[in-house]
Amino acid sequence: MRISRALLALLAAARGCDSFTAVLTRPSSSSSSREGRSRGATTTTTTALSSTSREGRIRRATTTTTTTTTTALSSTAEEVGSGGTAVVGTPGTADLPWSELGFEYRDTKSHLRMVYRDGRWEEPTLVESPYMQVHIGATALHYGQACFEGLKAFSHADGDVYLFRPDENGMRINRSANRVMMPEIPVDMFVRACNDVVRDNIAYVPPYGSGGALYLRPLLFGSGPRIGLQPSEEYTFLIMVIPVGDYYKGGLAKPVNGLIIDEYDRAAPRGVGSAKVAGNYAADLIPNVQAKKMGYPICLYLDAATHTKVEEFSTSNFIGIDNTNKRYVTPSSPSVLPSVTNKSLQTIARDRGMTVEARDILVEELDTFDEVIACGTAVVVTPIGSLTRLNDPAKGVGGDSSTMYRFTEDVGVTTRALYDQVRSIQNGEIEDVHNWNFKVQ
Ligand SMILES: *Cc1c(COP(=O)(O)O)cnc(C)c1O
Ligand SMILES: *[C@@H]1O[C@H](CO)[C@@H](O)[C@H](O)[C@H]1NC(C)=O
């Protein structure tokens, strides 16, 4: 181990190649030593340990430009607890500042990778390097044949770790894949892949009480070359994981001011807005950066055809709350992305006796809401204090033609109640009546 590491370091220094550093500097977690991992090799080797795992084998690969080590992992006796169940390991043992994680890329132990070739999915591997080789003609790079997902795993008080509704993300990635002619991933295979990558990175799951979570970012893309516009023949699926902090550190932040975007559109009515495809997001960069410069941290898009109806925020769904009539209103449009958070909050709202309406919402109707929420996996809910429309067509051009719709100045009662309830389920603090939590094992 020492020798191969030194050799790798030498090679890295000689080639000035960054991809070695991640492998070399990664802190080794307690679970990795227990599993007796072999890593690091300077020639292409494949080490297969006898596999007795009840979950089947996961090959392990440490890939750099010159070295490939693939190790078939197996459950050793040490991994199997007295109850006969596999010991997953302890979350939160990596050396990280759990209370100040934020939401940004960080290296972890591994990511999961799986390739689709000759019409079928090959076995998944766990890869330690965060780099990969991609063909220069890959359809994802040229034509945006790619889609992604986002979901979280949470530690509970008893040390078990749970994924939140991974089957929903599995079904959604299929819909996205179909829209851009990529192969489906069977939902059970998707959920197992999520399970396996969390399990391998258990040390990086923020501990219970920190408020953080392990964010999973599944990505599926055309990795084979095509120059004429056609679907690829090869696809790569990967799941990277990133420990993220509690966005609100114990309490919802004050509502933010949003800007209604008139100069740009996010998605066309018969376009790809309802699929989580990579191409949707680059279009949102300019309006986002411009709005932030003007003091609006969040952008609200309208329907592209008429600019009269509310669609969604850049990367989160719109929810309007009318407390007088106990209504939860969310736009129904073919070009918004069906959010799992929105779906969950709707269920909770119904449980609380609210009426859920999924329908068109005219811009003028914003006046009727007491609270407005932007919802998505990353922050769960963002309370919106106001929405401003500059150059409001209703007011004509010139003079002060802007309109500001104001909602609650502090976090609204319903926003808080919905947030608390979904977070309590995710943290295992109240009964999971809808069976949303999936135990990592
Ligand atoms: C991912 C995403 C959301 C949020 O969906 P969740 O499943 O709640 O995370 C909302 N809108 C867009 C455009 C998105 O890409
Ligand atoms: C893919 O997801 C859809 C729902 O989006 C589901 O109906 C279908 O069975 C899934 N396909 C596979 C192969 O699991």
Ligand SMILES: *[C@@H]1O[C@H](CO)[C@@H](O)[C@H](O)[C@H]1NC(C)=O
């Ligand atoms: C909220 O989610 C539900 C279910 O996924 C969907 O029917 C509704 O249209 C969504 N609203 C938006 C703005 O996507």
